[in-house]
Amino acid sequence: MTHLAEIPAWAAVLTAVLLLTGAVLTLIGTVGLLRFDSFYQRVHAPTLGSTLGIGCILLASMLFFSVLESRAIIHELLITALMVVTTPITLMLLARAALYRDRTEGSDEVPPPPSD
Amino acid sequence: MELILSLGIGVLTGSGVWLLLRPRTFQVIVGLSLLSYAVNLFIFSTGGLRTGAEPILEGGRAGNLAMHADPVPQALVLTAIVIGFATTALFLVLLLAARGLTGTDHVDGKEKSR
């Protein structure tokens, strides 16, 4: 792990903070996944990880590698952008699918379809 | 590390074999998939386990095994993955065809008579 020694202190501390923040947020999100009672509550939980959580870690990565290689390493932005676009798709689809399934099973947790 | 990975390979193999011996085609295909994970890891592991020694040569310098991972098993695994993918796809298509023609998803194409 010789490369770690090449990192200046400020960057190291910043990286460490960002990493931990991201990891803690992600963990909290999954705790929600574990704790929440209903699926519709649980569906909110992973967004912690997929937004700020991964954001922090990507920032840490960008910072770390930019300092390490002494040039701007910003391709992590791509991952960020993709996360923002793709995670919602899954969650939307999943929430709607759950809604359909619950409706057909007559669950009272969900609202009926709008009808006149 | 070797211990963890070999135990992991063992569990994958055990689960795969268990499913391989089940009567439903879907179980068998899942079993084969698990087995091919196990085998891919197995092939991979024959080169020895190395952390942080990827087989990419920096700046085109000649590499050596002290610095880099053994690339041969990796290349073999890649081929094995592709072939495994192909055969899984084929097995799936076939199990669907069998299910369509026989009306059952039993591996023998007929429900076992009791």
Place this chain on the structure above:
Amino acid sequence: MIVKLLMGTIFLTQILLVTAMAFAAFRVLRGPRAQDRVLGMDTLYVTATMLLLTFGIRTGSILYFEAALIIALLGFVSTAALAKFLMRGEVIE
């Protein structure tokens, strides 16, 4: 000192992330409904992406970026397919 700090932090981060993966895995294993499993799986993918990134930092290699990128770009395809299967009964109509 800095190396120790970074090593420690990375290790802690990875432990936290793997714990997060374990929680997600619990949903995958336990459900109770299919949508819960899919949700767990999606979370697992995202967390794995992060784990790969931290691994990149740990080894100082940018090569693992690709794997992370592919998860971010295409990992959702399988979860979306699962969701579609739940909603419509088949993946491609």
Place this chain on the structure above:
Amino acid sequence: MPDALLLLIAVAFPFAGALVAGLLPTHARNAAAWLAGGVALVGLAMVWSAYPTVSAGGVVRYSAEWMPMLGLDFSLRMDGFAWLFAGLVFGVGTLVVVYARYYMAAEDPVPRFFAFLLAFMGSMTGVVLSGNLIQLAFFWELTSLFSFLLIGYWHHTAAARDGARMALTVTATGGLCLFAGVLILGHIVGSYELDAVLAAGDRIRAHPLYLPALVLILLGALTKSAQFPFHFWLPHAMAAPTPVSAYLHSATLVKAGVFLMARLWPVLAGTEAWFWIVGSAGLATLLLGAYVAIFQHDLKGLLAYSTISHLGLITLLLGLNSELAMVAAIFHVINHATFKASLFMAAGIIDHETGTRDIRRLSGLNRFMPFTARLALIAAGAMAGVPLLNGFLSKEMFFAEALSAKEPLPVFFDVLPVAAMVASAFSVAYSLRFIHGAFFGPDPVDLPKKPHEPPAWMRFPVEILVLACIVIGILPAATVGPYLDMAARAALGSATPEYSLAVWHGFNRPLLMSMIAFAAGIGLYRLLQGHLAKGIEGPPLIRAFEGRRMFERTMVFLSWRLARTAEGLVGTRRLQPQLRLVVCVAVLAAGWTVWLRGLWPGNLAPSGIDPVLALIWALGAAFALGAAWQAKFHRLAALILLGGAGLVVCVTFVWFSAPDLALTQLLVEVVTTILLLLGLRWLPKRLDVPGARGSEAVTLGRRLRDLGIAIAAGAGMAGLSFGVMTRFPPELLAQHFLELAYSEGGGTNVVNVILVDFRGFDTMGEITVLGAVALTAYALLRRFRPAPDSVDVPEQQRDQSAFDASQPDRKEGDTAAEWLFIPSLIARLLFPLILMVALFLLLRGHDLPGGGFAAGLTVAIAMILQYMFGGTQWVEARLRVLPMRWMGIGILLAAGTGLGAWIFGRPFLTSYFAYAELPVLGKIPVASALLFDIGVFALVVGATILILIALARQSLRGHRAAAPRPAEMPAVPEPVQSGPLPTAVGDD
């Protein structure tokens, strides 16, 4: 003409004739007969022209290399003994051909008959003229084969089929035993050449393998010669056309066994084993055949059992271990051939002219066919051993031998003369029955045809043979004497005893025995006339021991019931036991080997445990076990869990420095998940109904066993992988790859350089696999037929459509459209982006993780995304992918890159790379490997899309198929299932 060539012609000519006859048109009866007769006469001429050499005690030889390294030459050898048999084969053969010309009906495919007959003649000649034992066995089996075809000639009758099959089964079995015996003999002697074998008699008899060799060879001989207990096939062979019977059962087929025993007599005989086996088989056959013959109602049946009996006589003579008896045997071979052939022909004439061979229906034919009756009378007299006919002479010799032999067990020889007389009396009785029953008595009634004399040429062969009976009978020494002598000397060599061929030896004990036998025979016939008139089938006392029925039962039991039971016991047609065996054998094979060599630690100390990886693998194990647990009732869950396990594998690859693998694993993971999901739709619904499983205890037992196997396999793999991981080979090629990847392969990603260059040939093969699989999948899916219960549109879609229809402001499909509206928009926007990433992976794969395969899968996923959110019809209206084109071009590109090297005089797939300096762009790498990789890319795109889309399109076809099916549809009879399938429940 050199003598050697004569032999070749004698053997080859009949086969050539057979070939020509087989090619003649079906109705060419005369041409075929002329051909067959000509061939037989040529053969006779060849044999005759060898007489000067042979009679002088010489041996004619022909030899050509065949398999020299195995000591097998094609060698023909004719001495006096062989000459005699060859003469019989061609002589009787000629007569049979003449007879057959008139016997066979015009509507039969006569050329085929003659083809078989000639081929048989050639095989028989081959047997008697073979100069080595392997070749003898070779021709031996050929005689079985062609006799099978001859017996089954009228295969439209069940009797012919059964008779032929029985004959073949028995004689071919014997032939295989003979083959084995001959091999052993060759092992003892060190050569298969007859000369060498005949010279090694003492060595053979002293060898520990003598007995097995003897038994095997005798099994061959005794089955062929229809000796007890293998006699039963012969009567059933009478279903053959009569000329066949006349030929096979007088002079040829059945004599082959006798020939062989006589041929090897100098080396095999002279021991107690020989005496007991051959002697008792002969004696039993002699008595049994004669006894049963009396009670036959079919003329040919009577002759058949008489044949058995006479062969028994010959065998008995051979078994007596006496040279004189051997001479008698040879003499009886000649005599039996003449009278039995003529009797068969006579029976055939009766059959031909009256339409029946049943003695109970025949009577008084003497008045309608007096000449034939006289001929038959004389021949039957010879068979009964009437003086002045040839049968009498050999019978007298037999009686003399029966009286004189005393070794090795006196008691046996006290019985022998009595037995000889009894058998002789029987033969008198059945001969009487033949003549009296058919030709004398009142006029026949109700015959199918009105009897009259046959055409003159049909009677001609009988006349010749009967003449021979008389001439030999009266002037034995002058006629047959020299030939018999020559044959005996050839067979026995210096051991040939003194004997005299005379009609009158004075009033001695053999003559007395003859007279007693005659009296007894006539008395017996009179006694039995009443019983025989009742027309009861089968002989008294031993009726139950019908050989054929026992044979059939044994055969059905052995070759059918037993075999099926055994197959069920040691084999299976079910998949699960087969896979279980595969796993168990593999575990045992590896385990046992390691066990034998001992368990040794490796030369590398295992590295420490990383808790992160340990945790990850804890998850991996949970996923794997979960997938195994859920795959039956919760397929979707199992699929997701499988994905989880795949993710863990991918992380592991990253952990241990294999980014390429991680990338590829991920992509494959995604595609596989979609594939399996596409398939899930067509599988039957399965519910976990508690208590619906089978017997709990049995199920539990089975599961425990499988669990044990799974644990053993898992533990085994874990152990092996630990062993291999902790070892480092002394000299690893990997070092070279790392050294040369850049300098000679032109890439920094060593894995990719290996894939497209060092081991590019593997990759080329791998894409061919993918291509072949895609073609197969496509072909299968084109004929895909969904099960009735999954034809319908999925429940979800029906629900949602129904909801849309129920709402006034919605139209069908709105729910789906609304739901997919945003994802499909984003998917379309992502399409070029994913393509871009794919191209990136493709172009820089040689230097960094990626490559054609990863890129191809990425493009395929981009396509699938459009299909998923846009729908098949929507996409196909816009994008037309021609997967087959992609695949073809991909392979051509890859192979073409390889072939390009030929132009430069290099081997296939030799790579080329250089850096080209271009203005503005700078230095860019130009590598043939990239072209190769593009080929891989194209194929992967094509193949993956072909499979995925062919699978996806089934939904469209499925809906269409819900409509009533075309009536002619089921090309395959559908088993049991009718109506909708019940929901399957747990069952393992």
Place this chain on the structure above:
Amino acid sequence: MRPAMSRWLPYPMMTATLLGVWLLLNESVAPGTIILGGVLSLATAATLNTLGLPGGRLRRPRAAVSLLLLVLVDIVRSNIAVAKIILRPGKGERVSGFLRIPLDLRAPYGLATLACILTATPGTVWVAYDRSRNTILLHILDLVDEQEWIDLIKGRYETRLMELFE
């Protein structure tokens, strides 16, 4: 000018994005990379021609940037809020539920962006969209005051998106 532009560069934004992605992936701005990237971007963007996209384009890029910043801030705030909810001990105090909101926004890209924003922001999930009534169904984790949420979404995002896309 315009027709030629739309023929050769039908999706300028997209093409530019793709080029950007290419440069990011290659981590290089060498002329060779740019030229190759340019060619590939044009080629790949052209696939959109066949796939077809709904009409509409981004009108005011600058407003987009401010929206982006707004969303970023919201995401951070919601992250903290949701984290608190998750970590709050005990059960039953959460009031969460579905909320149907009528929309004025109809532009496809606007709706898509809204969906992404709402779902990506912890605490809200876009569940369904009713095209005939132009309403959306959300699930909100902390649904104390429905009207507050409606105002927030309509005021904070919808208006801006309508400015951007309509």
Place this chain on the structure above:
Amino acid sequence: MTGWMDHLTIAPIVLPMLAGAVMMLIDERQRTLKAVIGMASALALLVLAVLAMTVADQGAAGVRVYRLGDWPANFGIVLVLDRFAALMLVLTGILGVAALLFSLPRWQKAGAHFHSLFQFQLMGLNGAFLTGDLFNLFVFFEIMLAASYGLALHGSGLARVRAGLHYIAINLSASLLFLIGVSMIYGISGTLNMADLAGRVAGLAAEDRGLLEAGAAILGVAFLIKAGMWPLGFWLPNTYSTLGAASAAIVSILSKVGVYAVLRLWLLVFGDGAGASSGFGGNVLLVGGLLTIGFGSIAVLATQSMARLAGASVLVSSGTLLAAIGAGQLSVTGGALFYLSSSVLAVAGFFLVVELVERGRAVGADVLAVTREAYGEGDDEDSDDGGAGVAIPATMAILGIGFMSSALLLAGLPPLSGFLAKFAILSPLLAAGPDVPVTTWVLMAALVLSGLATVVAMTRAGIDAFWASPSDEAPRVRVAEIAPVLLLLALNVALTVQAGPAMRYMEDTARSLHAPRDYTGAVKAVARTPGTTGGTQ
């Protein structure tokens, strides 16, 4: 490496690959064009194979090593052409031409992409026989199998799909075992090149030997599954009996690929030069072979369907070969090779005959007959099955001769080469020494009894097919379908008549297999010794 003749070694692989790929680009409806291309390729392959045989049959100089990509042998992949490989190439070439010819009137229409799959099948087979690299062998096994899956399922239909599922499931398992075995061997020995491996086995450390042998054992299980050894070969009769004739004919060599691999690797790696490992597993082959003959004979007896009979005969022949190889004697190996050639041709011919015979019998023929497109896109409806076939004079007679000859060949009865083949195995076994081991007697008994079982079963089936049913109407058969039957028959006759020269070739082959100095020498000559540099770039 400059002359065009040098490329002779790779041409049998590249040619069918190109042909298969080109035919992917051609529309399915242009069957005639595809048939022409396919046939041209098959014929060219046969010519190449014969050429290769003449090249290989030149003693030590006959071993040709082809370095793919111009890399040194232990480094890149090499192809090695020697007598054994050439023999297998010729057999493949013959079967290729025969099966393809047979398929032209009907079979090619029974499903999609028959011709491409057929070419890939040939490619896989040729590659498997030529390669000198263990992992490359795996790849070619997979090509061969992938194509055989296609051909096995060609025509679809219930029975075929049902059997195909088993076939694929078991072969996938075998492939996994193959991979495990190969990678263990690599992990222990550090090489994938077969000749290189042979050189390293003797010097292996004692503590590594067990694992290497375990790897070899697992690899062996994979091969023996393909070879159909009891108790691993139950899939074989089940699958083969449902195959279409053309597929079956070409696939009939597939089981021999397992035998090929065993013979090649076993003698190369565990031969006399293998030190402590020499002769490893020989007894397993011998005993397994004997058991296989036993089971095959039982299966032969227990069946009434001709196609299954053919499948079971494959087992018997596999068992015979394995047992003969397991005997481990040079002279016996020669006989085994002769037997291999004879039985491959015989079985292929038998499969073809069976299809033609069964065609005339409507009942029970559903499995073999071309199943019509049930419904679907309707794009292969141009078949003219209704009027297919001309009533050739004496069709029944020719079929009868074909059937009988096959029966004789498989039973090992005269006059065809089957008899000589058995003789060529048994005679050297007995001649080996004054004391004959028990196993020889058992093998002898097994061969005799299996021949007997075959006679009984074949007679039963043949009488049923040719004699029992009134054959007023001969099956409608085309010349192109009968010709390959006669071709294969003629070859067997030739093998009988020319047994001397043929056996000479087999013995030379056996000699070079048992003392693979020429093989390893030729490969080593183009290998890179460690430490030296300088490629051939």
